[in-house]
Amino acid sequence: MLIKKYILAFLVAGTILSGCSKDFLDQQPTNAIPEQELYKTTGDIETVLNGTWAYMMDTYFTFANPGYSAILRASDAMGSDVAILTSKYGYPASYQFTDLPDRTIRRPEYFWRLLYKVIDNCNNVIAKVDQVTGDEAEKGYLKGQALALRAHCYLTLANFWQFNYRKDPNAKVVPVYTEPSTSTTQGKAKSTATELYTLITTDLEAAVKLLQGYSRASASKHKINANVANGLLARAYLNMGNWQLAAEKAAAAVQSYSLMSGADYAKGFNDVQNVEWIWGHPQIPSQSVASYSFHFLDVSSPASYYYSFMADPYFKELFEASDVRSNLFEWDTLPGREGLLRYKKFIFRSDMTGDIVLMRAAEMYLIEAEGYAEQGLLPEAAAALNKLRTARNATPLVITTQTKDEVVQEIWKERRKELWGEGFSLSDILRTQQSVVRKAYTDASGNPVRVSVPRGDGTFKTVTAKGHTSLKFPDGSAYVPNSPYYLFAIPIVESNNNPNLDK
Amino acid sequence: MLKRIVLALLFFLPVITRAQVRTVTGTVTSARDNTPLPGATVSVKNTSIGGVTDPTGHFSLQVSDPAATTLVVSYVGLQQQEVTITGKPLNIILQAGAKDIDEVVVVAYGTAKRASYTGSVSQIKKEQIQNLQVSSVSKALQGQVPGLQSTSPSGQPGSDATIRIRGIGSINASSAPLYVVDGVPYGGTLSAINPADIESISVLKDASSSALYGSRGANGVIIITTRQGRRNTKGSQIDVRVSRGISKRAVADYSTLGTNDYFELYWEALRNAATTNGQPNPAQSATSTLVERLGINPYGPQYPEPVGTDGKLVTGAKPLWNDNWQKATQRTGQRTEANINISGGSEASRYFISGGYLDDQGMALNSGFKRYNVRANLDLDAKKYLKVGLNLNAAHSIQDGPPSEDSRTDNYIQYGRLMPSFYPIYQRNPDGSFIRDASGNKVLDYGDYRPSAANTSTNLVGTAYLDEHKELRDDISARIYGELTLWKGLKFRSSFNTDFINRNNNDYTNPDYGWDAEIGGTVSRVNRRTLSWTVNNLFTWDATFHEKHHINLLAGQEAYKLNYRTFDGSRQGFVKGGLTEPVAASQLLDFSGLADNYSLSSYLGRATYDYKAKYYFSASLRTDGSSRFSPKNRWGTFWSVGASWQLNKESFLQSAGWVDLLALKASYGAQGNDNLGNYYAYQGLYTIYNNLGEGGAYKTRLPTENLKWETNLNLNAGVDFSILGNRIGGTVEYFRRRSKDLLYQLPLAVSTGFDYIDANIGALRNSGVEVQLNTIPVRLKDFTWGLNLNFTHYKNTVTELPQKEIISGTKKLMVGRSVYDFYIREWAGVNETNGRPQWYKVNADGKKEATTVYANATQVYAGSALPDFYGGVTNTFSYKGLSLSVLLTYSVGGKVLDNDMLLLMHNGASTGRGWSSEMLNRWTPTNTKTDVPAVSTINNSWTSTSTRFLYDATYARLKNVTLTYAIPATLLRRASINSLSVFVQGDNLVTWFGHKGMDPEQSVDGSTYYRYPAIKSLSAGLNLSF
Secondary structure (H helix, E strand, O other), X not given: OHHHHHHHHHHHHHHHHXXXXXXXXXXXXXXEEEHHXXXXXXXXXXXXHHHHHHHHHOOEOOOOOEOOHHHHHHHHHOOOOEEEOOOOOOOHHHHOOOOOXXXXXXXXXXXXXXXXXXXXXXXXXXXHHHHOEOOHHHHHHHHHHHHHHHHHHHXXXXXXXXXXXXXXXXXXXEEOOOOOOOOOOOOOOEEEHHHHHHHHHHHHHHHHHHOOOOOOOOOOOOOOOHHHHHHHHHHHHHHHOOHHHHHHHHHHHHOOOOOOOHHHHOOOOOOOOOOOEEEEEOOEOOEOOHHHHHHHHOOOOOOOOOOOEEEOHHHHOOOOOOOHHXXXXXXXXXXXXXXXXXXXOOOOOOOOOXXXXXXXXXXXXXXHHHHHHHOOOHHHHHHHHHHHHHXXXXXXXXXXXXXXXXXXHHHHHHHHHHHOOOOOHHHHHHHOOOOOOOOOOEOXXXXXXXXXXXXXOOOEEEEEOOOOOOOOOOOOOOOOOOOHHHOOOOOHHHHHHOOOOOO | OHHHHHHHHHHHOHXXXXXXXXXXXXXXXXXXXXXXOOOOEEEEOOOOXXXXXXXXXXXXXXXXXXXXXXXXXXXXXXXXXXXXXXXXXXXXXXXXXXXXXXXXXXXXXXXXXXXXXXOOEEEEEHHHHHOOOOOOHHHHOOOOOOOXXXXXXXXXXXXXXXXXXXXXXXXXXXXXXXEEEOOEEOXXXXXXXXXXXXXXXXXXXXXXXXXXXHXXXXXXXXXXXXXXXXXXXXXXXXXXXXXXXXXEXXXXXXXXXXXXXXXXXXXXXXXXXXXXXXXXOHHHHHHHHHHHHHOOOOOXXXXXXXXXXXXXXXXXXXXXXXXXXXXXXXXXXXXXXXXXXXXXXXXXXXXXXXXXXXXXXXXXXXXXXEEEEEEEEEEEEEEOOEEEEEXXXXXXXXXXXXXXXXXXXXXXHHHHHHOOOOOOOEOEOOOOOEOEOOOOOEOEOOOOOOOHHHOOOOXXXXXXXXXXXXXXXXXXXXXXXXXXXXXXXXXXXXXXXXXXXXXXXXXXXXXXXXXXXXXXXXXXXXXXXXXXXXXXXXEEEXXXXXXXXXXXXXXXXXXXXXXXXXXXXXXXXXXXXXOOOHHHEEEEEEEEEXXXXXXXXXEEEEEEEEEOOOXXXXXXXXXXXXXOOOHHHOEEEEEEEEEEEEHHHOHHHHOOOOEEEEEEEEEEEEEEEOOOOOOOOOOOEEEEOOEOOEOOXXXXXXXXXXXXXXXXXXXXXXXXXXXXXXXXXXEEEEEEEEEEEEEEEEEOOHHHOOOEEEEXXXXXXXXXXXXXXXXXXXXXXXXXXXXXXXXXXXXXXXXXXXXXXXXXXXXXXXXXXXXXXXXXXXXXXXXXXXXXXXXXXXOOOOOEEEEOOHHHOOEEEEEEOOOOEEEEEEEEEEEOOEEEEEEEEEEEOOEEEOOOHHHHHOOOOOOOOOOEHHHHHEOEOOEOOOOEOOOOOOOOOOOOOEHHHEEEOOEEEEEEEEEEXXXXXXHHHOOOOOEXXXXXXXXXXXXXXXXXXXXXXXOOOOEOOOOOOOXXXXXXXXXXXX
């Protein structure tokens, strides 16, 4: 009997102990890849680039901050032509200049975090792509894409976190990292605008070379090709006042792209396949964070939650009646919304997604035009500008006695008209060192303007036209050029944890 | 057994056989509630003869020793009594003692006598648990255990409380205690355990008691032991308990402005904004745009501009409706609970079988918790040398948990709070009359005209019961063991234990009304399955030498593994209303899933020794390997030593008759913590993030190769006493916990691409005193008053950091400060001349200066979220069959940051959102001394975190009142009923708290987060045993 019980004891203990194999304590995640498993092949590099892109475009910080496109929305909310509906969620604080200049608010922190996360991932790709196995040309493409994406992030930082390069090339902007961060990496000091733009242009020039011969599927316009890299270069040179190179790179960027038809202009700016889009981010129902932007931009679909990006009625006055773009204006007819001015440029697709536009041929023609104009090459400038005006059925600019400045002003106005809602408002105000201009929509004697609005049942109602509601900086002062209110703040979490920042 | 003893006596002691055998019978009842006591021990003094009472409290003993004159009757928790044997049936009434001197407590891997135990342990019994109407047992501990801090961050039925034992042991790693159910770490959810099945809950607080759970015991251990039958019962005992009641919110919500005040104040906000904007006629512009901005005119078309240019309501203007959304989105919940159990045992077996049902409705619409429980606990002496046992628990529960504790606009708790009265619940004609549909019914108003801050196009009153936020929970727990007696006192025990949890969440919004009507409704289904098991193999050896030296040794091995798997999917666009399953929605949005694994391997040992039951020593050692760390740093070793001294057994005290118990104890040891919230923290990881059909991953985590266990060094010293005939008893303990190698998310410069890196940094200390005092101020024949108090004070201090300071959110870590010291901007009041909010800015020279720019203000220490002291007071009164128990809990000191109220304190920028009544006191040119700034529709960030919204967290709560009446046993005996009692009980009936509108029970770190408020409930029921 004793034997029996010992046998029993050891059987039980033995069975259980043998169950504990040597690797019992080795566990691996299933939704993440350990670093040492990555960076073996070009396929792995592509994986990192894809993941980085998805992170950048499709990460919710909040519903009002759906990835990178939130930066574009904020830029327009802080400009002159979008009259944010302040009773709606999302961008009233940006519109009133109370969030982005404030280092304690989360929105500038989200943007900061987003851009630097992308930068670090690009740094990893750039540092490691040469060591992986795979086709050399392909490695070059991947490296070019990483360089261009990193440059795009730094260009965004340069755009919004400091005044224009030409105002003070030695101004400290933001820290620059070009190596992958490790466990021991310390926060860096801010670099100057010159250092930043040197890096941006060097990287983009290198990217353009590396991307020669790279071609992408027509539906994959989120992938950076030589056109995109050239377009980014054109933007960078335009910021720097390097007019000749800006015009040159813009012309290179637009190669093999044409301008869309007037009919396409009214199709909702939601389709990456549009002939004019050089760079854009496609959306599908299962990857649709960025589409949330349309809840703010889309002011006409019933399913749009916030429809807060209304147009300033003064903006409407910039257009000729024949211009295809002016057809998009419509006074709101819904109860509680009458008198708001819709600009129906952005419309959800039926599945509640919408592709995000990042770079269009029109912008490149405008950069080309501006580049020529600033060089004093006014007929060339007009030619570039008129390609766009013609496509939009607007009266072409005929050069007669205009000064350079007048032509430049004309181009700036065209940029506002063409690029409304695409994220260029504040960056152009900063770049051109102009002021935000917002006026209450009133007649000459200061009374509200009344407009006759058709209602759903065919009747008309006269209501007060609504324009801007925030006309001063939060401290009550008037809008001025190069105001600190235009700059995005370096978030307090950065200054708290980066003792080197201002060294 | 008795028979065998008698037989043995017959054989060995023939002399006695000649003596007359007497039968001694009687009944044992409890003075507490005058009910019979089953299971009381009755023995003949100075002999081994004895037995236990049956379910009706009866006993019958065969006594042959003529010298036997006295019976000793005892029962856990009651005063032992000696009774002279007479020829007649004895009627023995056991009195309650202030302190149960012989209390047996459940401790790590076994039980111990509390008084002699070297560690610190508190135990609460089933009676204390049963009194409370809680759906999760975690909520039953508040105010009952010294050293234990319990807050219920949610009143949602079926949610758990947050428990902290002896302070905050860690900063980023978990500070939650380890739960052990029936001897092994529990991987299930606490709400799956039926409180009615619980025999006792032990709280292990020091190293000596919990180090044996080494790896996971750093924050204390809570051992839940479920009920078991008794041996040798005559038949089975059946207990039934049913109760029914109602529940409401415990504390009234914030008070908000009515329609008239709102309109006038919002007019002022518009006027002020127009002035700031430099518009020509601000007052006129406010008057003409007011109705347009708010989207509605509750004053009717007669008053198209209800507020005049003077800012006052136009004469005669009266709101045509005043709808109370707060009321409409709340309800009185019904609570029904029924439990039945059958227990008993033979000589070689014990069993306990139970079934339970709970339906606990919440105060929020469509919220509640339903649970169905079954349990079977079985113990068998299979062979003389082999014992086996099986405890099986299965629970199915359904939690209707609509969004709460969330800043979402569809938070069911906030919805009514934030909705002002001028937005009608049902559609109205301009004249205020209801719009009715074809069949004459009122039509819900979904308010597509409302601003965002007033929940455009939604109506919770309409959709609460159409939408679904449901979690189906299935919990199965099994505890199986076999114990072999290998040799005298040498035993081998092997157990296999598994906890299975399945969670199936369904979030559905209907396609016809409300939030997602435009997109045809949405459905998201998430399934989460957790399977964890623990296997242990233990040898124990127990021996006594020369009747003085008692040794108990334990050694063994344990392995634990957890597997977690999820999958989730979502779709939108339902074919038609009424269909709720994903199959009926046309568009696939997402499908995903993942798995996590976590494993622990451990070896452990313990030795206890006592000399003459006076001097006790214990020591333990355990080593754990955790999969959370790299192979190099995986293993941690934890240990403890302890000693106790029973002074009352020393001759010099035995003569002092007034001392019943006096024991000193001390322990020291180290425990570990590996739970930093991430299973793979030491690795550098790229999180998978696919992009448009192509594989993708991006870097989310920097590696920390050297990451290792956090260690908790725990010192405990205390005294246990009972005096004056056991009328006054208690425990006083001092503790000092030192946590080192803290697992912490060390913040990095965000520009490196990472917010933090996991690291072992610094150290912190929790030291404090806890007191438990049990007294019986009055003990008369029929009347007893018991008064129990407990009190805990502790101080939390950071003692070591790798850098001068670490700022994280509203807190800053610095040596010498606590981890929950607020570090926020100091409110400097409203500027008297311009009405702008101000905060203090500390200049380089140290001088304070008020600034109106929030971002320029300086963050300062502003008090701690931790209370100065907290505890509970229990009064019990019993008079004949009537007993009343009153539990009051309190927490004194500490601060709480009210983030919830901020939403109601907007300066006017959140058009259409409700306004706190406090806003009436806003700055105006004639009201300049105020702490509410001028209103405006331009955001002024005044509700940003500052000391303005920091409140004293002191509160007291009447946690529980229970009145029970036990029907006299004499009336029940004929009906073969053992006992029957009826009761009325109330929870959270009264709350004393200074800051109105907020519930004082919030998260431990002192910040509120739009939570589901605590519930007040009242119910009545009966207890029957037969």
